Amino acid sequence: MAYSLVIFDLDGTLIDSEADLASSVNATLHFMGxxxxxxxxxxxxxxxxxxxxxxxxxxxxxxxxxxxxxxDYFIRYYHQHCLDQTTLYPGTREMLDxxxxxxxxxxxxxNKPVRISHRIVEGLGLKEHFFEVYGGxxxxxxxxxxxxxxxxxxxxxLPQALxxxxxxxxxxxxxxxxxxxxxxxxxxxxxPGTVRAASPDYLIDAMPELTPIVLA
Numbered sequence: 001m002a003y004s005l006v007i008f009d010l011d012g013t014l015i016d017s018e019a020d021l022a023s024s025v026n027a028t029l030h031f032m033g034x035x036x037x038x039x040x041x042x043x044x045x046x047x048x049x050x051x052x053x054x055x056x057x058x059x060x061x062x063x064x065x066x067x068x069x070x071x072d073y074f075i076r077y078y079h080q081h082c083l084d085q086t087t088l089y090p091g092t093r094e095m096l097d098x099x100x101x102x103x104x105x106x107x108x109x110x111n112k113p114v115r116i117s118h119r120i121v122e123g124l125g126l127k128e129h130f131f132e133v134y135g136g137x138x139x140x141x142x143x144x145x146x147x148x149x150x151x152x153x154x155x156x157x158l159p160q161a162l163x164x165x166x167x168x169x170x171x172x173x174x175x176x177x178x179x180x181x182x183x184x185x186x187x188x189x190x191x192p193g194t195v196r197a198a199s200p201d202y203l204i205d206a207m208p209e210l211t212p213i214v215l216a
Contacts, residue, residue, distance in 0.1 A: 003182070007163065009166065013167050018043045025042045031070070054071045075116070091206055102214075105158065107134070113135050168192070169195050186205075
């Protein structure tokens, strides 16, 4: 079936942000007097928001004041460096152009801080494609809570049956299920293992594969 509203995750879905996230986390660890982590390990910590990312990077033994101090530094540092190496995944711009031209309503729902999310979207020249960008601090609850999708459904007046959530992790699939909408997983992102395990309605290996799903 065709979909009228398509909601995208950001990291690992539309953008390859692994290098900038890893360098920002490691800059924060250096600030906190800690050793750096491999980029792949940092990537495995992404998906549940910046506070959880900092808690995972610092380890369970870190105090809450230390996590808060690290989080403040990370947000400020990453805001300045979030576009150093971050790029769109191959075929993403063309896919977004095609869906936008076909009058599909496009939105972003990420657990990344909303101010940084807006900066990335604007910096990559995608502002005109999306009618809304929601981040991890846009609501009291983050994904997998369905509040973000529910708000987008209210805004557009579109039904659940015509809505598709696209993401790279099990969190995104769970969010879609909690909101009663279809889920499409991508296998090229930061959490391919978790998205496969969540058994989304669709699974794609490259962004151009999404276009016929939405426009079917």
